[in-house]
Amino acid sequence: MDGQLLGVMGIQDVKDVTLIRHAYVRTVKRNQGIGGELLSHLRKQTTRPVLIGTWAAAAWAIGFYEKHGFRLVSPEEKNRLLKTYWSIPDRQIDTSVDSLALIGVALPVYLYHWRRIQRGESA
Numbered sequence: 001m002d003g004q005l006l007g008v009m010g011i012q013d014v015k016d017v018t019l020i021r022h023a024y025v026r027t028v029k030r031n032q033g034i035g036g037e038l039l040s041h042l043r044k045q046t047t048r049p050v051l052i053g054t055w056a057a058a059a060w061a062i063g064f065y066e067k068h069g070f071r072l073v074s075p076e077e078k079n080r081l082l083k084t085y086w087s088i089p090d091r092q093i094d095t096s097v098d099s100l101a102l103i104g105v106a107l108p109v110y111l112y113h114w115r116r117i118q119r120g121e122s123a
Contacts, residue, residue, distance in 0.1 A: 005026075006025065006026055006029045006034050007023075007024060007025035007026065007029065007034045007035060007038055008022060008023075008024050008038075009021075009022065009023040009024070009035070009038040009039060009042060010022050010042075011042050011045060011046065013046070013048065014085045015084070015085060016048060016049070017048050017049045017050065017051050017085055018042075018045075018046040018048045018049070018050050018051070019050075019051050019052070019053075019085065020039070020042060020050060020051070020052040023035065023038070023039070023052075023061075025038075035064060036064075036067075036068060039068055040068075050070075051081060051085060052065055052070060053086070
């Protein structure tokens with residue numbers, strides 16, 4: 001695509017983890033491996049556990065992250081992670097429901113966790 005931006009994905013180190021932030025691929029370029037390449041590149045940039053938040057209704061995003069080795073965390077773990085690594089009011093965590101989720105702005109309802117397995121360690 002001769003210099004056109006096809007996708008963007010960023011990372012942010014927060015305390016002892018790395019957050020994947022603002023992951024987007026042009027709609028017409030989805031399902032061509034671009035998002036996977038971006039995610040793979042960013043995973044190589046850190047040795048920290050990686051957390052991702054996404055919209056509850058974004059089934060395509062949830063499938064993408066699961067395909068790339070992330071797992072959905074429990075509601076209790078989600079609340080703990082939100083309070084630890086995101087700056088959002090407790091009221092938003094306590095009153096959130098899946099349909100009110102916003103990514104990068106307020107409350108990611110689905111949080112994923114990925115960490116590098118060390119040699120000799122079981123998954």
